[in-house]
Amino acid sequence: MPDDLKITTAMLYQGALVFALMDAIYIPLLVWRVREETFRRLKWTLVIAAAFVWFGIWSWAIGNFWEIVYSHVFPTWARSWTPWIAFVAAGGVAYLFWRVALRAKVKAVLIYCLLSGILGSLTHLWAVTRGIVTKPPMLQGASPLGAVTIAFFEYTFYWCVILTLAAVGNWILSRRSSP
Numbered sequence: 001m002p003d004d005l006k007i008t009t010a011m012l013y014q015g016a017l018v019f020a021l022m023d024a025i026y027i028p029l030l031v032w033r034v035r036e037e038t039f040r041r042l043k044w045t046l047v048i049a050a051a052f053v054w055f056g057i058w059s060w061a062i063g064n065f066w067e068i069v070y071s072h073v074f075p076t077w078a079r080s081w082t083p084w085i086a087f088v089a090a091g092g093v094a095y096l097f098w099r100v101a102l103r104a105k106v107k108a109v110l111i112y113c114l115l116s117g118i119l120g121s122l123t124h125l126w127a128v129t130r131g132i133v134t135k136p137p138m139l140q141g142a143s144p145l146g147a148v149t150i151a152f153f154e155y156t157f158y159w160c161v162i163l164t165l166a167a168v169g170n171w172i173l174s175r176r177s178s179p
Contacts, residue, residue, distance in 0.1 A: 007139050012146030019153030026160045031109045039108045045166035050094035053162050055087040072135035120155025124148045
């Protein structure tokens with residue numbers, strides 16, 4: 001990664017638009033394909049998929065951006081522990097989202113996806129308070145609102161992928177267990 005790379009506000013909003021367009025296609029497909037009864041059976045495959053996906057995301061992010069981004073906002077111990085914290089936290093969050101989505105009076109898959117976007121915005125609000133757009137040189141000057149906006153659509157996309165992996169995993173397991 002070049003040392004002079006700067007993430008601009010325009011780049012954040014362009015990224016948000018790309019993720020929003022992908023979400024606009026992905027979410028209706030998931031709502032259509034993952035029926036309520038299927039979603040009910042995904043509890044543990046969602047937990048497992050979320051844990052591994054977020055472990056992978058954070059392993060990649062810390063491995064590639066520690067010096068230029070995360071070292072400016074996280075304590076030193078976070079370099080080795082963040083992927084493991086993400087593994088446990090994402091599994092717990094997946095379970096919580098699954099439960100809340102099933103209690104809603106509308107499509108559970110839709111609620112699950114919207115909750116993930118809200119989580120993304122909340123995590124990036126926290127990151128803004130830690131200095132994510134003021135401390136790392138590559139993010140200095142980027143819009144805090146842009147960071148929070150892209151996070152909504154980015155996290156929605158990630159959790160749609162997690163839901164897809166869980167549904168496929170559940171389908172494979174059900175095919176293997178049937179005679």
